[in-house]
Amino acid sequence: MKNRHFLVVAILWLQFSPVNSVTAQNWNGFRGSQGIGQVQTINGVLKTQSDVNLQTRWKRKLGSGYSSVVVSGTDLITMYTDGNHDIVICMDAKDGSTRWETKTGPMFPGLNGSFDGPLSTPLIYESKVYAMSATGTLFCLDIDDGEIIWTYDLVEQDQAVRPLYGFVTSPILSGSVIVVQTGVKNKSVYGFNATSGEIVWTAGDDRIDSQTPVRISIENQDLILASGGKNLLGIDPSDGKILFSIEHNGGNGTAVSPVPIGNDRFLLTIDDQYSKAFTVRQVGDGQLVASEDWQTRSIKNTYNVPVLSGDGVFAFSTRILTCVDPATGKALWKSRKPGDGFLIAVDGHLIITTKTGSIHLATASVEGYREKSKLKLFADLVWSIPAYHDDSIFVRSMEEIARVDLVGKPKIAINNKLSLPMGNQFAEFLAEVKSLKTPAEKTKKINDWIQSKTSFPWIENDVAHFVYRGQPNDIALAGDFFGSRQEKSMIPVEGTDLFYYTVRLPLDQRANYCFLINYKPVADPLNPNQTTSSLYAGEMEFAIRLAGQPLLKMSSFAMPQWDGPDYLRDVANQLSGTVEDLILESKPDSEEPDNQEEADSEPATNPTKLKVYLPPNYAKNLNQRFPVAYIFDAKGAQQFGQMLSLVDNHFDRLIQQDSSIIPPILVLMDGLKPDFSNQIATEVVPFVDRNYRTRADRESRMIFGCGFYAGSSIITSLSENQTFGIAASQSPLAFAAERDMISKLVPKVDQATKVHLQWGRLDMFNPHENWDVRTMSQAVVQNLQSNDQIEVVGGPVNDSTDWSSWKNRYDEIFGLLIKF
Numbered sequence: 001m002k003n004r005h006f007l008v009v010a011i012l013w014l015q016f017s018p019v020n021s022v023t024a025q026n027w028n029g030f031r032g033s034q035g036i037g038q039v040q041t042i043n044g045v046l047k048t049q050s051d052v053n054l055q056t057r058w059k060r061k062l063g064s065g066y067s068s069v070v071v072s073g074t075d076l077i078t079m080y081t082d083g084n085h086d087i088v089i090c091m092d093a094k095d096g097s098t099r100w101e102t103k104t105g106p107m108f109p110g111l112n113g114s115f116d117g118p119l120s121t122p123l124i125y126e127s128k129v130y131a132m133s134a135t136g137t138l139f140c141l142d143i144d145d146g147e148i149i150w151t152y153d154l155v156e157q158d159q160a161v162r163p164l165y166g167f168v169t170s171p172i173l174s175g176s177v178i179v180v181q182t183g184v185k186n187k188s189v190y191g192f193n194a195t196s197g198e199i200v201w202t203a204g205d206d207r208i209d210s211q212t213p214v215r216i217s218i219e220n221q222d223l224i225l226a227s228g229g230k231n232l233l234g235i236d237p238s239d240g241k242i243l244f245s246i247e248h249n250g251g252n253g254t255a256v257s258p259v260p261i262g263n264d265r266f267l268l269t270i271d272d273q274y275s276k277a278f279t280v281r282q283v284g285d286g287q288l289v290a291s292e293d294w295q296t297r298s299i300k301n302t303y304n305v306p307v308l309s310g311d312g313v314f315a316f317s318t319r320i321l322t323c324v325d326p327a328t329g330k331a332l333w334k335s336r337k338p339g340d341g342f343l344i345a346v347d348g349h350l351i352i353t354t355k356t357g358s359i360h361l362a363t364a365s366v367e368g369y370r371e372k373s374k375l376k377l378f379a380d381l382v383w384s385i386p387a388y389h390d391d392s393i394f395v396r397s398m399e400e401i402a403r404v405d406l407v408g409k410p411k412i413a414i415n416n417k418l419s420l421p422m423g424n425q426f427a428e429f430l431a432e433v434k435s436l437k438t439p440a441e442k443t444k445k446i447n448d449w450i451q452s453k454t455s456f457p458w459i460e461n462d463v464a465h466f467v468y469r470g471q472p473n474d475i476a477l478a479g480d481f482f483g484s485r486q487e488k489s490m491i492p493v494e495g496t497d498l499f500y501y502t503v504r505l506p507l508d509q510r511a512n513y514c515f516l517i518n519y520k521p522v523a524d525p526l527n528p529n530q531t532t533s534s535l536y537a538g539e540m541e542f543a544i545r546l547a548g549q550p551l552l553k554m555s556s557f558a559m560p561q562w563d564g565p566d567y568l569r570d571v572a573n574q575l576s577g578t579v580e581d582l583i584l585e586s587k588p589d590s591e592e593p594d595n596q597e598e599a600d601s602e603p604a605t606n607p608t609k610l611k612v613y614l615p616p617n618y619a620k621n622l623n624q625r626f627p628v629a630y631i632f633d634a635k636g637a638q639q640f641g642q643m644l645s646l647v648d649n650h651f652d653r654l655i656q657q658d659s660s661i662i663p664p665i666l667v668l669m670d671g672l673k674p675d676f677s678n679q680i681a682t683e684v685v686p687f688v689d690r691n692y693r694t695r696a697d698r699e700s701r702m703i704f705g706c707g708f709y710a711g712s713s714i715i716t717s718l719s720e721n722q723t724f725g726i727a728a729s730q731s732p733l734a735f736a737a738e739r740d741m742i743s744k745l746v747p748k749v750d751q752a753t754k755v756h757l758q759w760g761r762l763d764m765f766n767p768h769e770n771w772d773v774r775t776m777s778q779a780v781v782q783n784l785q786s787n788d789q790i791e792v793v794g795g796p797v798n799d800s801t802d803w804s805s806w807k808n809r810y811d812e813i814f815g816l817l818i819k820f
Contacts, residue, residue, distance in 0.1 A: 201240025423460030
């Protein structure tokens, strides 16, 4: 399943925005003067000296934004927000002082995991600056004072549809024509006269998200390469004529723009699961054709813009720095160092900024990662590629901007020692192993230690010790405690096959984790407690982004003071209740039939699958009526093997143990319409009421959803308030659109409604992106509490996320059906 809704902000700035440059040393646009993220200087310090160090020249505060930095002479241009307005700013590259600022409109708010502020990167051409606002207005400004020369509003003038995260495309230059991708119907690429702002030509018909075209030359024939949501186009920059078009068949890749990788071959990172290379060639008098060259998983699921340097293409694949062969796409090497980020190439070197605020200088070698210098620059997050100009690197974070000089000085020694929390016993064990002289002695000591432990990870007070034995080329630890798309390299014990990492956690915490062994996820072989994630796949990625990939197998553990519910223990192998599979044939979305006979005779469409659980006493007591819980995601519930008693009998065990809970009928729903709330209220509920002995009142009906479906349960209870009196939700992934919908529905609730909303202390979050289920949950709670008719119960719990967490609270959730 592909769903752009859950794609976080990273796609916003990873467009390619190459530009022409009057001076080769200038960095006039996104990815440099040629738009390829690479510079070859004449006498730069990286060419003339072997010992080069990174040295901060200046650093200053700047507001949030994704725009990269562009430099021409001493003019430094970028865009940011001051919290009220989005702004184009010109600074002095020598000292960072402000020369002028021009407002482009109100602040563009971050959406669905993104941060506030502008997205596109400006272009400097001659005496002008060209900047695209996130709302779709192209500005031409005077570089001397920031005065507006002309503007063009794509939304107002041409009815352009704003992409989900805003307009990201960066302007590029061809001759005297400014080129941008707009996504306007039947004219998705525009060429503007650089002086007047008049439209010179338009071309193509394709949707856009974060793409920017690139100007290239094929056998002395100039053209614009533009990749949209469906096609890769070759456009004549003089008149907009389409010279070739080829479908790239990409998915929801986050950096779908052409990257020149030599020999008229171009890389497209068009899908979260693979990349493709295309070759463009002449076949006649000016005629061009494009063909697919290779497809590889070596570069996938990336927010980074790849770059060609020498004999290798360098990119981040997921979060791993990777070098691939441009001829075949095969990986030449991978490195977890220096950490996920963004890179450019200068004189055979890589300049890398990591999302955690460090900057690194390494050789662009096809032999492996070879770092020459590094510098911790920012305390906050970096989401923009670096810029290079005259032996200086310009880079910004979400709070600051800095200039870092490349200087010919001896390399400064850096203390790389990692400080981890360490219990006394584990520290003594490691010291004993290291003190032994022979491999056999070390092996015996490790064997004896492992055999003496009853469970793993081994927990000493409030520190969990994770250990792995083997000979991997690379091993890391991932888990709820680090967050989504995160991991930490495990530490080898010299002279042994033992690796370890330690994490300090609250004494009452439960969590999930896995090892990444040679970049592939593996559950802990020393821990028999395993779970299958419904939210994660691959290397702690959103499962919804990696459709078709195996769901993530994880290991589960709990700290000493965590106390799980009794119904999770000694679960019976056989259900005491019964399960029925039904098909609800939905009617076409048309006028309501006049009577039930007419409704039954209408042709059915879009069948909805229902799995109905009937409690044990349903068949025994024919006079009893039962409350009903309607549950989203029946298909996923069965696939993940965690949902209620229908697979693992936990709910069955609960209702046998707790006599205070009135056993409900459970209805798991799959294949609902886009207008699911209305369908559930008008079709599913009446169908269940007709066919089962239900309590047909709103106080006895619950709508229940978790994770991706938690927001849906709340929305349904609010929008269909006459039908449902109770909503239960766990770990709501409620991004901006769902929160806005909830906000609009809350004031309309005029009957007493109970919303059970819980999230884990270690619930889904990404420390490098602007989304966190915990803060989302708190925002939803605050919104719900603004209406006195809505009672919110639940709150944070000492757990993590997913069904291994959610099933620990079945008693609280279904107990609501008698506590209303």
